[in-house]
Amino acid sequence: MSFEQFSFDARIASGIRSVGFTAPTPIQSDAIPHVLAGRDLLGLAQTGTGKTAAFVLPILQRLIKGALRKQRVLILAPTRELAEQIHATIQDLGRHTRIRSMTIYGGVGKQPQVAGLRRGTEIVVACPGRLLDLMNEGVVDLSQIEVLVLDEADRMCDMGFLPDVRRILAKLPTQRQTLFFSATMPDDIRKLAGDILKNPATVQIGMIAPAKTVSHALYPVEQAAKKRLLLAMLDQTPTGRVLVFTRTKYRARSLAEDLAKKGYRAVALQGNMAQTRRQQAIDGFRTGRYDILVATDIASRGIDVTEVSHVINFDIP
Incomplete structure (x- = not known):
C-alpha cells in the first residue's frame, strides 16, 4: 500500500x-x-x-x-x-x-x-x-x-x-x-x-493497548521518601532521557532544582512558564542538553520527544 x-x-x-x-x-x-x-x-x-x-x-x-x-x-x-x-x-x-x-x-x-x-x-x-x-x-x-x-x-x-x-x-x-x-x-x-x-x-x-516494548514497575513508598528513592533509582539505573511527571507546578520546579543540585541535567516544564522558557526546556530535552524533564501532566501534553528511556510518575497520575 x-x-x-x-x-x-x-x-x-x-x-x-x-x-x-x-x-x-x-x-x-x-x-x-x-x-x-x-x-x-x-x-x-x-x-x-x-x-x-x-x-x-x-x-x-x-x-x-x-x-x-x-x-x-x-x-x-x-x-x-x-x-x-x-x-x-x-x-x-x-x-x-x-x-x-x-x-x-x-x-x-x-x-x-x-x-x-x-x-x-x-x-x-x-x-x-x-x-x-x-x-x-x-x-x-x-x-x-x-x-x-x-x-x-x-x-x-x-x-x-x-x-x-x-x-x-x-x-x-x-x-x-x-x-x-x-x-x-x-x-x-x-x-x-x-x-x-x-x-x-x-x-x-490502537486504543488502550500499551506498547509491547514497555515494562512497568510500581514502588510503594512514603511521601517523605519519594525523593530519596528517585535519586537512588537514577543513580543505579542506566537511563537515556527521563520524563518525570508531578501533580503540581511547584513540585515540578522544586524537584528539577533539587536534581540539578545533585548534578543531573534537569529542567522543569510547567503550565505558567513563558512560552520562550517552555520552548527552551523542550528543545533542550529534545536535543540532549537536558537528560531529565520534570513536568506537570498538563504542561507536557502534545510534546513529541523520541529516545525517552524512562517515564517516572513521581505522583500518582
Whole structure:
C-alpha cells in the first residue's frame, strides 16, 4: 500500500516524498479516503499513530483548489506544543504548495498573530483561549471555515477548554466538514462529538493497548521518601532521557532544582512558564542538553520527544 492510491495533487505528493513517507499508517489508510470524500470523521487514536498527517494531507488536497488568503480551515489543539507540531507538519507536507498556516496561542504577544491573520492564511491552528480573545476583538473571521479539526479533544476536556470550544463552535458555519480526534471517549467528549458530527465515519486505531516494548514497575513508598528513592533509582539505573511527571507546578520546579543540585541535567516544564522558557526546556530535552524533564501532566501534553528511556510518575497520575 502506498500514498499513490489517494491520487494526491503532484505538489502534495512531492511534499510526502520530501518528508520521507513511504507507506501510510493504519489510521492514514483508513481515515484519508473518508476525509477526501468530505465526510465527518470520528478518529479514536493516540499520539504516535500518524493521525496528524491523516487529516493534514486531505485538507491540503481540498485547499489546493480554491481561494487563497481566506481562513478556510480551523484546527483546535489543547497545547501550544501540539499546535506548533501540527503547523510544522502542514509546512512540511505543503512545502510545494502556496497554502499557508499559522498558529494562535497564549503566552506570547498578540500583535504578530494579528498581523499574520491580516496578511491572510488558509489554515489557522489555535488553542481555544487565545482564539476566543482574538474573536472577541474582531480580528478572526470564521465565517468561511470549511473544515474544523478538533485534535486531542479529551485533553481539551481535561484542561477545562470545553466551554471555550463550544463558544467557538457557535460562531462557525453549520455547513462544514468536522474531524474529531480523541484517544478516549469520556461522557463529555461523547456528547460533544454527538452534537457536532453529522453521520461520521469512525476510525479506531490502537486504543488502550500499551506498547509491547514497555515494562512497568510500581514502588510503594512514603511521601517523605519519594525523593530519596528517585535519586537512588537514577543513580543505579542506566537511563537515556527521563520524563518525570508531578501533580503540581511547584513540585515540578522544586524537584528539577533539587536534581540539578545533585548534578543531573534537569529542567522543569510547567503550565505558567513563558512560552520562550517552555520552548527552551523542550528543545533542550529534545536535543540532549537536558537528560531529565520534570513536568506537570498538563504542561507536557502534545510534546513529541523520541529516545525517552524512562517515564517516572513521581505522583500518582
